[in-house]
């Protein structure tokens with residue numbers, strides 16, 4: 001049943017590039033909205049003015065677009081007007097809304113101006129540390145009389161606005177984590193919602209906006225769980241309905257520490273630059289904290305939308321497994337049509353060219369002929385250089401130490417490559433095909449008492465400079481007869497001269 005009432009949001013702060021955790025949170029919000037037929041909102045939380053930049057904002061929006069996570073309501077981007085009834089969608093353009101809400105809390109006595117100086121607060125913190133108490137606001141300004149406030153204002157002090165947290169328990173039923181309770185006395189005391197300079201802070205703006213945008217389900221990372229009681233108190237104080245909450249499990253490194261940008265590759269950009277494709281990344285991100293419950297793992301965004309149930313998200317941390325991501329990426333690369341794959345490979349081949357790792361750009365025809373042997377061997381688009389770059393250089397320079405197979409010595413290798421050259425030379429240009437090349441080369445190895453694997457490895461290194469390549473005979477065909485023979489000659493010369 002479509003549920004037009006459900007409204008969810010992703011609310012990134014443009015203080016860094018799109019992070020894998022934010023992308024996963026955006027995806028789960030998108031999946032829930034699409035699954036139930038609700039609305040997916042994008043809001044930019046840019047109130048940290050010193051750390052927010054337009055470059056980061058662009059990186060985040062571009063990254064979400066690239067992943068295919070289109071929002072129904074959100075800010076103006078790329079010349080498009082803002083979409084949705086609650087514009088603007090950047091918090092710094094919504095300051096009057098927060099000011100009005102702050103006035104209400106002040107008028108109701110639910111918030112109060114705090115004139116404590118940084119030095120006073122610092123001294124409080126140190127005394128608490130010395131007494132081994134957790135840090136909390138001591139409440140110095142909580143009970144000032146109107147006269148005392150006026151006196152401080154007269155001294156030129158500007159008050160920050162603190163929210164009164166009160167006492168008791170805050171409880172809620174988290175969609176992922178079940179029943180959760182917090183004792184208000186552990187929240188660190190009354191907290192600042194608007195700074196003395198008038199800048200509203202995250203806990204406050206997030207609540208005012210979630211209410212204004214009629215968000216029904218707040219789906220976000222577990223790192224926000226401890227913020228939720230503060231938010232619930234604010235929703236109640238402002239007389240708003242409290243939304244449902246779903247806190248998604250943290251994304252962990254294989255050693256089960258939290259995945260952070262200092263220790264791990266967390267920027268989506270870095271994955272894009274390596275040649276992960278969006279089909280695979282959204283598929284992988286969906287499996288970070290959710291599973292199909294079946295063996296099926298390779299699913300399109302639409303297939304995931306159909307199956308996704310926010311109530312089935314796991315509680316435990318989700319370990320980021322790079323190998324599985326690469327495997328999935330390979331699976332998705334295999335599913336691309338030839339034209340599509342060629343289009344997507346071009347920029348990566350271009351990068352090889354720019355870096356001087358190859359000397360010429362292959363034509364579409366050349367690439368198309370190669371796809372049957374490389375398509376299922378590409379874990380990423382960026383692996384194209386390693387896999388096939390030897391085709392787009394004039395010569396390779398095989399390392400003599402690598403040219404000689406383990407069970408062989410240099411004279412045997414020279415002899416083997418010479419014999420292979422003579423055998424390959426008997427295969428004419430027109431019939432230069434894998435099934436014309438393989439039988440005579442196998443027969444050669446057998447006649448000489450060589451292990452075919454040794455002979456083939458020596459040929460492979462001679463013509464590609466590498467030990468891992470597409471299948472040998474396909475590789476020779478892709479190189480063509482003349483280049484194959486020339487590279488064999490060169491390798492023999494290299495060995496003879498070493």
Ligand code: GLU
Nearest residue numbers: 011012013045206220224
């Ligand atoms: N701006 C917050 C963040 O980027 C949003 C948290 C939330 O979803 O409430 O972490």
